[in-house]
Amino acid sequence: MKTVHQIVLGMILVFSSHVSAAERLSVYTVNYPLAYFAERIGDDQVEVVFPAPADVDPAYWMPDRTTIAAYQQADLILLNGANYAKWIGKVSLPRSKMVDTSRKFKDRYLYTSEVTTHSHGTEGAHAHESLAFTTWLDFSLAKLQAESIYEALARKRPMSEIEFKRNYQTLAGDLDKLHAQITAIVARDPDRTLLGTHSVYDYLNAGYEMNLKSVHWDPDEAPTVSRWNDLKHILEGHQGMYMLWKSEPLLESVSDLRKKGIESVVFSPSANRPDSGDFLTVMRANIGALALAYK
Amino acid sequence: MDSLYLAWQYVRFNKAKTIILVASITLIAVLPLALESLLTESERQLLVRAESTPLLIGTKGSALDLVMNSLYFDDEIPELMTMEAVERIHDTQFALPIPLYVRFQARGHPIVGTTFDYFEFRRLSIDQGCPLTMLGDCVLGAKAAELLGIGPGDDLVSSPDNLFDLAGVYPLKMKVAGVLAPNHSADDLAVFVDLKTAWVIQGLGHGHQDVTRTRDNSVVLKRADGNVAANAKLYHYTEITEDNLDNFHFHGDMSIYPLTAIIAVPNDEKSGALLRGRYLDRDDTEQAFLPAEVIDGLLQNIFRIRNVIDSVIAVVGLAMVLVIILVFTLSLRLRQREIQTIFRLGCRRAMIGRMLLAEIVLILSVSGVLCMAVLGVVNANAEELVRRLLMG
Numbered sequence: 175m176k177t178v179h180q181i182v183l184g185m186i187l188v189f190s191s192h193v194s195a196a197e198r199l200s201v202y203t204v205n206y207p208l209a210y211f212a213e214r215i216g217d218d219q220v221e222v223v224f225p226a227p228a229d230v231d232p233a234y235w236m237p238d239r240t241t242i243a244a245y246q247q248a249d250l251i252l253l254n255g256a257n258y259a260k261w262i263g264k265v266s267l268p269r270s271k272m273v274d275t276s277r278k279f280k281d282r283y284l285y286t287s288e289v290t291t292h293s294h295g296t297e298g299a300h301a302h303e304s305l306a307f308t309t310w311l312d313f314s315l316a317k318l319q320a321e322s323i324y325e326a327l328a329r330k331r332p333m334s335e336i337e338f339k340r341n342y343q344t345l346a347g348d349l350d351k352l353h354a355q356i357t358a359i360v361a362r363d364p365d366r367t368l369l370g371t372h373s374v375y376d377y378l379n380a381g382y383e384m385n386l387k388s389v390h391w392d393p394d395e396a397p398t399v400s401r402w403n404d405l406k407h408i409l410e411g412h413q414g415m416y417m418l419w420k421s422e423p424l425l426e427s428v429s430d431l432r433k434k435g436i437e438s439v440v441f442s443p444s445a446n447r448p449d450s451g452d453f454l455t456v457m458r459a460n461i462g463a464l465a466l467a468y469k
Numbered sequence: 470m471d472s473l474y475l476a477w478q479y480v481r482f483n484k485a486k487t488i489i490l491v492a493s494i495t496l497i498a499v500l501p502l503a504l505e506s507l508l509t510e511s512e513r514q515l516l517v518r519a520e521s522t523p524l525l526i527g528t529k530g531s532a533l534d535l536v537m538n539s540l541y542f543d544d545e546i547p548e549l550m551t552m553e554a555v556e557r558i559h560d561t562q563f564a565l566p567i568p569l570y571v572r573f574q575a576r577g578h579p580i581v582g583t584t585f586d587y588f589e590f591r592r593l594s595i596d597q598g599c600p601l602t603m604l605g606d607c608v609l610g611a612k613a614a615e616l617l618g619i620g621p622g623d624d625l626v627s628s629p630d631n632l633f634d635l636a637g638v639y640p641l642k643m644k645v646a647g648v649l650a651p652n653h654s655a656d657d658l659a660v661f662v663d664l665k666t667a668w669v670i671q672g673l674g675h676g677h678q679d680v681t682r683t684r685d686n687s688v689v690l691k692r693a694d695g696n697v698a699a700n701a702k703l704y705h706y707t708e709i710t711e712d713n714l715d716n717f718h719f720h721g722d723m724s725i726y727p728l729t730a731i732i733a734v735p736n737d738e739k740s741g742a743l744l745r746g747r748y749l750d751r752d753d754t755e756q757a758f759l760p761a762e763v764i765d766g767l768l769q770n771i772f773r774i775r776n777v778i779d780s781v782i783a784v785v786g787l788a789m790v791l792v793i794i795l796v797f798t799l800s801l802r803l804r805q806r807e808i809q810t811i812f813r814l815g816c817r818r819a820m821i822g823r824m825l826l827a828e829i830v831l832i833l834s835v836s837g838v839l840c841m842a843v844l845g846v847v848n849a850n851a852e853e854l855v856r857r858l859l860m861g
Contacts, residue, residue: 236715239602246585246600264714266601266663268585270565 312381582667
């Protein structure tokens, strides 16, 4: 009799797990931070897919037709907004499934001065390539994006709203901690000048009122003479600076900078999946690096 | 039976007269009934399409033009509106906005610029190839594909907007991604593209070499303030391929890009009512209405005309009946000697009366059968006939 009960219970468990797997919402995202937020909030109710290859910058990635077709079939498509994924404007996706996670703070979008736009004729309208898009590096905005994801999941699956809300609140708590940590670090020396390679730090800079100067250096390339000259102007009057890199720079660059009194730290935007850890571990490491820069 | 036999022999002998009488009676009976059948079918088809569209939003003006352009892809273009209207609906969270831009044509077929949601809304499925995927793709209605003789993998060039406007819309070579399954509606004759592709056809989006990085200064008008102004020499691609897709982009504020209408699919009835309420302000430049109401109004006008036609047919029918009575009366006069002969042969007056009545019944019966046959054919083909008439 006991064996029969165990068998029946086992069958019920197996059946319910199959039902559960079959009913998971399919959620596609355009970058890793959104995938992480969706996984945290949706938990086992969602199957999150972020199909960009690990070695590409998702903002400039162009999926193939098969991948686009997969996006079209998803239950939800999470967009970053701020013109992040350039490919979105060139494909056909169902608006009913798209969620612009930064819609709530559209009025706070930043324009980067790093991009050269173009127009046709001197009076022509500019092509809009100049929006900064790494919104999640301001953790107060990241929290709003996470909230948009929670609301979208709750609309899709109202019966699980309580669970989603609980998960969102836990994630929001983690993002609040990160926010508080960076705020406290920057507060030590609000006028401290930092260097940032690339325009990915615009939201970090604005959100925490840092004094970050952007230079257009790539971690994988040795800087050119003109880039060194650009740096020289910024260095005038500043000593003991730190440069933030979006990934590990060349040792040569690090060494050359050190000779100029500039130390290098990595502050990864984590737009794509990290080799190890997750979004939180990467951000905590970033905050550790930032703390070093504000020592 | 004898009277029937005699009557039959009489009508057989007088074929010409019988045929004329049968044809006249059949025609006068079939005409109003066939007209009724066709009009009923027209009403049904027009209403089905209209009733399946919950709410239509467009710029204030002719609601009929808006409905005809949005639902039946008529080439009368309504007053344009902008993408801001889509965001306005989206912000309410009352309905899913499905924008439409029905302005251009490709070899006589309307190009319908819309979003992916349209296909799910209209329950359109792909029969060959695949759905819209990238900029420059098009998907053909079943009838359009058949008439154009093209299918997935083929190219289709959009028609110039105005042959006399050399600076106007340039033709765009589109790639046929797929063909839809027959839908028995205006969708069968349309060429569907993504809304952004329609804007590319208009010239609001285009592709060219990257002028911010080009070394060809002959295409550069001016470099200043983080912007490069290109001149007219810069060549714009006339076809979107996977190689040059990255170079395609849009200029200016996309919230003011044009649309012809928006289909709003409310979440529920209450949301629909609330959404309609948002457009009641007299100062609003946009209007929201139920397409079924507009078509209903149109049909009522058509039915008024039908009533006039019915009246005319009734008068003509009455005249025809009087003529037939006259023919029978004159025929009786002409057959006076024949009737007298039958009477002298011993046939009673009642029998003669039955015989004459049988002739009339026979003629009416044959007319009746023919009438039913013709109506049967009309009813069987009414759907296809009306569809061809409506869709052109």
